[in-house]
Amino acid sequence: MGLKIIVLAKQVPDTRNVGKDAMKADGTVNRAALPAIFNPEDLNALEQALRLKDRYPDTEITILTMGPGRAADIIREGLYRGADKGFLLTDRAFAGSDTLATSYAISCAIKKIKDFDIIIAGRQAIDGDTAQVGPQVAEKLNLPQVTYAEEIISVNEGIVAEDDKYGVPHAKLAEELDLQIKGSIRVKRRLERGVELIETTFPCVLTVNASAPDCRPRNAKKVMKYKHAKTVTEIQEQSEDYINIIEDRPYLKIEEWSVNDIETDHKWLGLTGSPTKVKKIENVVFQAKESKRISSDELELEQLIVELIENHTIG
DSSP states (O other), rough: OOOOOEEEOEEEEEEGGEEEEEETTSBBBGGGGGGEEEEHHHHHHHHHHHHHHHHTTTEEEEEEEESSSHHHHHHHHHHHHOOEEEEEEEEEGGTTHHHHHHHHHHHHHHHHOOOOEEEESOOOOTOOOOOOOOHHHHHTTTTOOEEEEEEEEEESSSOEEETSTEEEEEEEEHHHTOOOOEEEEEEEEEEEEEEEEEEEEEEEEEEEOOOOOOOOOOHHHHHHHHHTOEEEHHTSSOOOOOOHHHHHOGGGEEEOOOOSOOOOOGGGGTTOOOOOOOOOOOOOOOOOOOOOOSSSHHHHHHHHHHHHHHHTSOO
């Protein structure tokens, strides 16, 4: 069995290095002022896709990201770790998109890709912490979704009977969603008070927790194979010799799509299509003013808890 997996990834500003120039006057992130990294939980998602590829070698993994031209860096990073190809959504019309506009653009791109079995994304991005894009993509594509995934237990081809031991009404779900079912997938979810074992049909959308296994490191052979992978824009900035390299090795070409390459309604894109507006930004700096030592005495511990509740540190 070979699966078609789309991994949604985002290049995010490194929030560990936030300075005074991190935000623009309009309330959007000044990405040029911050180092850019692969969103951590999206790396967890990529690892889950790679583990499926380990089990089913014919699996194809596609990285899909939206951002400026430099976001091609994370597609290359995905290729170095085991992905097969990537698509970059980049256009000035996407600038300033909130989660609603972002999920709309991504869902339009996925509709153009068409052939997929599983969409995997990180639970949330560190520059927004909303955890909304994955579920919104699922809703826009009318797909079942499993959030807070920690491990993909198994994948089975074909529809599982409605009266199977897990009691999953696959046939009913397919009818409700008007969905062409390809199989079923069993996923372990990590929640605040324990774990759940969930089974659903695929195609589907999974969002992955940071508690999932870390992504494997770069593969040296893949780095050598894909180090010259470029988008069309990047190719145009190179020499004629470099263009010839791309023509000889087409797997080095990273697909680059603008709003004109995917079927979209422009009113749902960018700032125009983003109902979320940032009204105020505060720079909060935590400073240690005093310290307090307590023993393991229960009375002292109880007094500390009362004090923390009274000053709203906890509770």
